[in-house]
Amino acid sequence: xxxxxxxxxxxxxxxxxxxxxxxxxxxxxxxxxxxxxxxxxxxxxxxxxxxxxxxxxxxxxxxxxxxxxxxxxxxxxxxxxxxxxxxxxxxxxxxxxxxxxxxxxxxxxxxxxxxxxxxxxxxxxxxxxxxxxxxxxxxxxxxxxxxxxxxxxxxxxxxxxxxxxxxxxxxxxxxxxxxxxxxxxxxxxxxxxxxxxxxxxxxxxxxxxxxxxxxxxxxxxxxxxxxxxxxxxxxxxxxxxxxxxxxxxxxxxxxxxxxxxxxxxxxxxxxxxxxxxxxxxxxxxxxxxxxxxxxxxxxxxxxxxxxxxxxxxxxxxxxxxxxxxxxxxxxxxxxxxxxxxxxxxxxxxxxxxxxxxxxxxxxxxxxxxxxxxxxxxxxxxxxxxxxxxxxxxxxxxxxxxxxxxxxxxxxxxxxxxxxxxxxxxxxxxxxxxxxxxxxxxxxxxxxxxxxxxxxxxxxxxxxxxxxxxxxxxxxxxxxxxxxxxxxxxxxxxxxxxxxxxxxxxxxxxxxxxxxxxxxxxxxxxxxxxxxxxxxxxxxxxxxxxxxxxxxxxxxxxxxxxxxxxxxxxxxxxxxxxxxxxxxxxxxxxxxxxxxxxxxxxxxx
Amino acid sequence: xxxxxxxxxxxxxxxxxxxxxxxxxxxxxxxxxxxxxxxxxxxxxxxxxxxxxxxxxxxxxxxxxxxxxxxxxxxxxxxxxxxxxxxxxxxxxxxxxxxxxxxxxxxxxxxxxxxxxxxxxxxxxxxxxxxxxxxxxxxxxxxxxxxxxxxxxxxxxxxxxxxxxxxxxxxxxxxxxxxxxxxxxxxxxxxxxxxxxxxxxxxxxxxxxxxxxxxxxxxxxxxxxxxxxxxxxxxxxxxxxxxxxxxxxxxxxxxxxxxxxxxxxxxxxxxxxx
Numbered sequence: 001x002x003x004x005x006x007x008x009x010x011x012x013x014x015x016x017x018x019x020x021x022x023x024x025x026x027x028x029x030x031x032x033x034x035x036x037x038x039x040x041x042x043x044x045x046x047x048x049x050x051x052x053x054x055x056x057x058x059x060x061x062x063x064x065x066x067x068x069x070x071x072x073x074x075x076x077x078x079x080x081x082x083x084x085x086x087x088x089x090x091x092x093x094x095x096x097x098x099x100x101x102x103x104x105x106x107x108x109x110x111x112x113x114x115x116x117x118x119x120x121x122x123x124x125x126x127x128x129x130x131x132x133x134x135x136x137x138x139x140x141x142x143x144x145x146x147x148x149x150x151x152x153x154x155x156x157x158x159x160x161x162x163x164x165x166x167x168x169x170x171x172x173x174x175x176x177x178x179x180x181x182x183x184x185x186x187x188x189x190x191x192x193x194x195x196x197x198x199x200x201x202x203x204x205x206x207x208x209x210x211x212x213x214x215x216x217x218x219x220x221x222x223x224x225x226x227x228x229x230x231x232x233x234x235x236x237x238x239x240x241x242x243x244x245x246x247x248x249x250x251x252x253x254x255x256x257x258x259x260x261x262x263x264x265x266x267x268x269x270x271x272x273x274x275x276x277x278x279x280x281x282x283x284x285x286x287x288x289x290x291x292x293x294x295x296x297x298x299x300x301x302x303x304x305x306x307x308x309x310x311x312x313x314x315x316x317x318x319x320x321x322x323x324x325x326x327x328x329x330x331x332x333x334x335x336x337x338x339x340x341x342x343x344x345x346x347x348x349x350x351x352x353x354x355x356x357x358x359x360x361x362x363x364x365x366x367x368x369x370x371x372x373x374x375x376x377x378x379x380x381x382x383x384x385x386x387x388x389x390x391x392x393x394x395x396x397x398x399x400x401x402x403x404x405x406x407x408x409x410x411x412x413x414x415x416x417x418x419x420x421x422x423x424x425x426x427x428x429x430x431x432x433x434x435x436x437x438x439x440x441x442x443x444x445x446x447x448x449x450x451x452x453x454x455x456x457x458x459x460x461x462x463x464x465x466x467x468x469x470x471x472x473x474x475x476x477x478x479x480x481x482x483x484x485x486x487x488x489x490x491x492x493x494x495x496x497x498x499x500x501x502x503x504x505x506x507x508x509x510x511x512x513x514x515x516x517x518x519x520x521x522x523x524x525x526x527x528x529x530x531x532x533x534x535x536x537x538x539x540x541x542x543x544x545x546x547x548x549x550x551x552x553x554x555x556x557x558x559x560x561x562x563x564x565x566x567x568x569x570x571x572x573x574x575x576x577x578x579x580x581x582x583x584x585x586x587x588x589x590x591x592x593x594x595x596x597x598x599x600x601x602x603x604x
Numbered sequence: 605x606x607x608x609x610x611x612x613x614x615x616x617x618x619x620x621x622x623x624x625x626x627x628x629x630x631x632x633x634x635x636x637x638x639x640x641x642x643x644x645x646x647x648x649x650x651x652x653x654x655x656x657x658x659x660x661x662x663x664x665x666x667x668x669x670x671x672x673x674x675x676x677x678x679x680x681x682x683x684x685x686x687x688x689x690x691x692x693x694x695x696x697x698x699x700x701x702x703x704x705x706x707x708x709x710x711x712x713x714x715x716x717x718x719x720x721x722x723x724x725x726x727x728x729x730x731x732x733x734x735x736x737x738x739x740x741x742x743x744x745x746x747x748x749x750x751x752x753x754x755x756x757x758x759x760x761x762x763x764x765x766x767x768x769x770x771x772x773x774x775x776x777x778x779x780x781x782x783x784x785x786x787x788x789x790x791x792x793x794x795x796x797x798x799x800x801x802x803x804x805x806x807x808x809x810x811x812x813x814x815x816x817x818x819x820x821x822x823x824x825x826x827x828x829x830x831x832x833x834x835x836x837x838x839x840x841x842x843x844x845x846x847x848x849x850x851x852x853x854x855x856x857x858x859x860x861x862x863x864x865x866x867x868x869x870x871x872x873x874x875x876x877x878x
Contacts, residue, residue, distance in 0.1 A: 042668070043725065044762055045676045059743075100743045106734040106798065108751040108758060115745035133755060139675065140758060150725075151733035158725075182714050211670040245647020251673050356673060359692055360649070470659035514664030517631065518715040521663025 005177075005450075006187040010036040010155075012432045013175065013191035015162050015218060018046030019138075019421030020401025020428070021197030022145035023098075027429025029152050033436065036189065037149070038157045038178060040213050044146045047199050047211060047402075048421065051138025052254035052352065054120055054130030055418035057095035061116040063127035063299065068092040070126050073599050075416060077280070078124040078310045079380070079409020080550040081565055081600070082231060085592045086387035087407040091416070091423050098422040099131050107144040109133055121259040124310040124413040126284075127299065135254045135350050141418055160187065162217065163526060164453040165194060165225040165397070168443030173225055173397040175442070177450045179457065181523060184516020186454055192441045193432035195390070196222050196383060196399040197425065201534045202235075203527075205376035206481035207250040209241055215527040216534035218403040222383040223533060223573045223582075227392040230405040230568040230587060232381035232534070233541030234551040236412055237486045239264075239314035241375025243332035248360050250375040253335065253353060255414040257370075258307045260349050261296055262337035264318070265369065266326035272333075273306035276317035281309055312411040312550050315374040319486050322373065332373030338366055374486055378417065379534075380408045380551055381541070384570060384587070389431030390424055396435065396442055400428035405568075410550025456578075460525045466511025469525040476503055476531060484539050489555040493543040500536045504579050507532060529578035537571045540584050544569055565589075623695050624702040625653055627665065631715045638662075639702065644695060650703065651679055651690035654717075666716035674829060677763030681717050682706045687765035687827045708768040723780055724764050727788045732808065736800035750799045757794035757838060759830040760787060766824035766834060772817045783814035786824035786834050793838035796845060810846045815839070 012028040014021045017039035028035045039046065058071040071092035076083055099117065103109070109131050110118040121128045133140040149156070159181040166188070168174035175190040198218025202210030223229050240253040258264075266272045277285045285306050286292035292305035307314065318333050328334055337346055343366035347354050350365070357363040357370060382405030383392050390398045401421050408416060460466065483496035507529060512522045541552075547561035548554050570587035573580050592600070623644040626637045640657045651669055658665050669679040672691045679690040684704050695703070711719035736744070766786035772779050784792070792809050795801050809815045822835045832838075 041670055042678065042721070045670045045678050047670075049676045049761075050671045050673065100739065103744055103800070104734075104736055104739050106795075108746075108754045108798075111746060111748040111751060115747050116743065133758070136675070136759065139761065143758060143760075147728070147731075147733065150728050151731075153729075182718075182720075211672065211676075213670065246645065247648045247652045248673075352675065359674070360694070361647070468659075468663055470663055474659065512663070518666040518718050519664045520658055520666060524663075 006185065008036060008155075008187070008189050010034050010189065010191045011436055012036075012193050012195065012429070013038070013189050014195045014197055015176065016046070016197035016199060016401070016403070017043055017156065018048040018197060018199050018401060019141050019145060019418060020403075020425035021195065022142070022149050023422045023425025024195050024197060024400055024429035024432070025149050025154055026145065026152065027426045028433050029149075029154055031430070031433040033433055036155045036157065036191070038160050038162055038189070040159065040161050040181070040217075042158050043156050044142055046142060047214060048138045048142040048418070050209070050211075050252065051141070051418050052135040052252065053122055053256040053259065054132030054137045054415050055095070055099060055141065055422070056122070056125060056129045056413065056415035057099045057131055057419055058092060058127075058129060059096045059099065059117060059119065059131070061112055062119045066127040066129060069599050071095070071129065072596070073602075074125050075413060076409070076600055078411055078413040078416075080411060080560065081409060082234070082549060082568065082589070083409030084387055084406030085590055085596060087424070089596060090387055090427070091407060091420060094423045095419040098419065098426065102141070102144050102422070105144050105148040107140055109140070120256060121296075121308065122255055122414040123258065123308045123314065125415065130259070130415040132256070134348075135256050135352050137418060141421070161523065161526060162221065163457055164449065165221050166445045166449045167225065168446060170443060171226070172395040172442045175445050177453050182518055184519065184522070188445060188450060190442065190445055192436045193396050193398060195428045195432055196397065196403050197401050197428070198403045200379045200402040201531070202376045202379065204476055204480045204531045204535050205485070206477040207241065208376040209238060209250055209252040210376065215531045216379075217527070217530045218399065219379075219382060219537075220530035220533040220578065222392060222394070222397065222399060222403070223537070223571065224576050224578060225397060226394045226573070226576065227397060227399070228384040228570040228572055228587065229537050230381060230384045230570045231410065231541070232379070232537035232571060233545050233569065234380035234410045235376060235538065236311055236378040236380060236551045237315045237374040238377035239311055239318055239374055240335055240372040241377075242356075242361065243328070243371050243373045244330040245361060251356070251360075252375065252377065253370060253372050254350070255311070257335060257337055257350060257353060260337070261340045262335055263305070263307050263340065264314070265334045265336055266321045267328060268326060272321050272326070273309070273314065273317055276313065276320070277306050277309070278313060281313070285309065310411055310413060312553075315486060316553060318374055328371045330371055332371045334369035335372045336369040338368055343367075378402065378412055380410060380412055381405045381537070384568075386431075388427065389434065390428035391431050391435065396440065398428045398432050400424040410552060457526050460510040460512040460522065461516075463509070463511045466509045467506055469510050469512065469521055469528060472503065472506050472510065472528060473524060473531070476535065480535055480538075484535070484542055487553050487555050488542050490543065493539055496539040497536070497543060500532060500539060503532050508579070533578055533582075536582055540571065540582060541569045544584060623653055625650070625657065626702045626704045627654075627657070627716070628706040629665070629716050630713070632713050637704070648695050649691055650683060650688075650693045650695060650705065653695060654690060654705070666714070666718045668718055675761060677761035677829070680708060680763040680765045680768070682708060682768070687768045689763060689829050692829060708764070710768045710770070710774045711764075721764055724762070724767060724785075724787060727784050730784070730813075731788065731791055731795070732803050732805055734795060734798060734801050735803040737802065744800060746799045753797045753837070754794045756832055757790040759832055760790060761830060762787065763829060765827045765829070769823045769827050771821065771823065772814070779814065779817060782812065783817050784809075786818075786839065788813065789815065789818070789842055790832060790834055790838040793842045796842060806846045809842065815843060815846055818843075
């Protein structure tokens with residue numbers, strides 16, 4: 001028996017409506033293609049909206065000596081050289097143009113005195129480089145792109161959840177199967193090219209800055225469809241998440257606080273970051289508070305404050321201070337801007353941080369320090385893509401933004417994410433367009449794949465008894481936080497891998513209450529296969545990478561190992577179902593050409 | 605567990621009291637209130653309590669949320685009859701007694717606390733886009749004081765609570781046909797005050813977007829979670845500009861002379877080419 005479903009056809013189908021998806025849509029649309037965008041939420045609510053500090057682009061508006069070469073070097077150093085160098089290069093070269101373009105579409109950035117886009121300091125960037133709007137830059141980015149997309153008349157399928165990518169007979173990606181959250185009815189899409197722009201996967205950890213959407217759907221779907229996932233063990237724990245009250249634990253506190261002069265102190269009032277400067281960064285980091293404090297006004301007068309080391313370094317340092325018993329009452333440390341900048345400055349530069357602490361924690365950040373600690377924030381790992389075109393290993397499948405891997409290596413610098421979205425969003429749109437212009441298309445959707453995905457989605461209604469999906473999600477988050485958190489060790493990772501198999505079985509025994517129309521319990525049940533698939537890749541990668549590098553820290557292998565710096569760990573699915581075994585292999589890094597290598601050598 | 609931050613949870617004690625939520629449950633065919641009584645935890649917002657209800661008693665309780673930080677505007681509902689973001693409403697700040705949570709009244713019900721807000725997306729499609737001059741190679745020059753007015757309006761997180769509370773559409777469903785609402789008046793004001801814009805939307809705003817229906821009761825300003833002065837800084841200046849453009853021959857002449865680059869209002873309805 002065949003059922004017919006609501007069906008739509010596009011040239012380019014984009015899954016995800018954050019910065020990368022919207023920028024890809026604009027590009028494909030400008031090339032005259034028929035574009036559809038699918039989003040799990042309403043338009044304009046994607047995770048991009050939460051980005052605060054800014055987008056990195058070497059425009060040189062504040063420090064004219066800044067250029068793409070320095071940005072490239074900073075990105076590679078921040079990524080501990082695990083990056084796809086070509087992505088880092090293209091990103092550094094193209095980000096300024098992508099930022100300027102936003103102003104043609106209505107963005108209003110903060111300005112320098114001579115009317116250019118103002119740029120602020122952030123961790124790991126040698127010069128003040130982040131174009132920003134106060135501390136709500138992500139909102140400005142998504143609204144600008146959203147308004148552009150809407151003005152171009154693009155079809156947007158809101159509150160529509162994609163279950164699985166669907167192939168044609170030849171094995172090309174030909175579309176996907178999804179359901180409307182409002183009605184629970186299924187819908188299918190055909191397209192000549194599909195772009196994954198689904199963002200991250202941080203919802204699998206207990207303390208996270210990620211919303212309910214960050215379940216790694218795109219990562220998992222691409223893996224199931226035949227693509228490779230790389231660097232999945234590299235998870236960014238942002239050093240400054242709120243820790244109190246518990247209800248806001250994990251909520252992001254922008255790095256802009258530190259860029260604008262905020263410092264970290266332990267319970268003894270000590271600026272402890274001076275004790276945690278790794279050799280790699282010693283030459284460029286201040287040795288005393290006096291030297292560091294001069295730097296804010298004039299980068300030639302002193303070296304950088306250690307609070308502005310890359311995020312992985314700062315998160316580990318905070319973790320160590322708390323472990324040593326020098327933490328704050330609620331298990332974090334103090335982030336102090338109150339004693340360092342005027343109340344007026346703080347309210348003007350950091351308005352949403354001011355409100356966030358005032359309204360949710362009852363703390364006036366112009367008078368008192370903030371209590372903060374690391375929070376799961378970003379996944380460096382993602383779908384392996386070709387740097388120029390964003391094409392994956394699967395014909396017709398492209399990926400961009402957080403869902404794609406390679407750009408950030410083992411650790412992402414703050415501010416490099418928003419610029420990543422617009423640089424590689426555009427490239428993915430162009431890549432898909434060129435693929436189609438070259439005469440590629442896809443055949444009819446494989447109906448048996450569609451039927452299988454729908455059956456799997458509906459099974460939780462059929463069971464007589466079974467588990468509440470929320471219980472599984474909670475246990476998964478606690479296990480990943482405990483076993484695959486900031487600091488990892490072999491025995492805990494082995495345990496995680498075993499437990500993830502148990503979680504797989506539990507998901508196969510979910511019972512959903514209620515109907516299909518706007519049912520969050522059911523929606524979660526359909527997210528869990530992706531969450532578990534991604535968690536497995538993270539745990540497998542973490543177990544096999546027996547060294548510490550960027551967003552992957554091993555207690556039992558505390559140093560970086562040169563041999564592990566030569567490859568990414570790449571995962572593939574053996575079978576394409578969500579519970580199929582995952583195979584992990586080494587994927588050699590692209591060799592860096594001599595002229596770019598020279599830039600990195602210079603810096604060492 | 606080597607990750608110490610997961611181990612330390614001092615001071616986490618349930619306050620020795622309970623919280624009761626009366627939540628409207630139902631769909632377009634009707635519904636009723638259901639009460640949920642839970643332990644109250646220190647520092648919780650209404651959305652936390654809703655999440656705990658979903659995780660236990662009612663996994664099918666429908667609500668929208670995303671950022672849980674007041675930045676995305678997804679979780680707008682009416683709490684004790686007033687539009688609020690669930691993620692920014694502390695339980696301990698609410699008056700004694702049960703807290704009533706209902707969906708936004710102005711929009712059709714989908715299920716429980718989720719409403720059909722497509723009216724707002726339809727309005728967004730009608731806004732003629734920014735029409736800037738060609739960009740110089742090294743970017744536009746704009747000054748902080750010139751962008752600040754627009755920046756205030758661009759703080760909007762599209763929670764649509766201003767639309768929900770606005771009497772023009774809250775009490776008169778028919779007006780949705782010819783009324784854009786406060787969220788879009790700030791959008792029009794933002795474009796009108798944008799340093800680069802050459803489009804002219806004043807006739808459109810007056811004739812098709814129903815600016816005249818607004819009788820400046822400031823209900824929208826009162827509920828704005830971003831504290832945007834919607835009435836004072838957007839609607840009133842917009843009304844002045846529209847009236848000037850329409851009735852004041854001096855302003856009309858001034859406009860003709862001054863705005864050589866502005867296209868006609870007829871063209872304003874046409875989107876610039878991508």
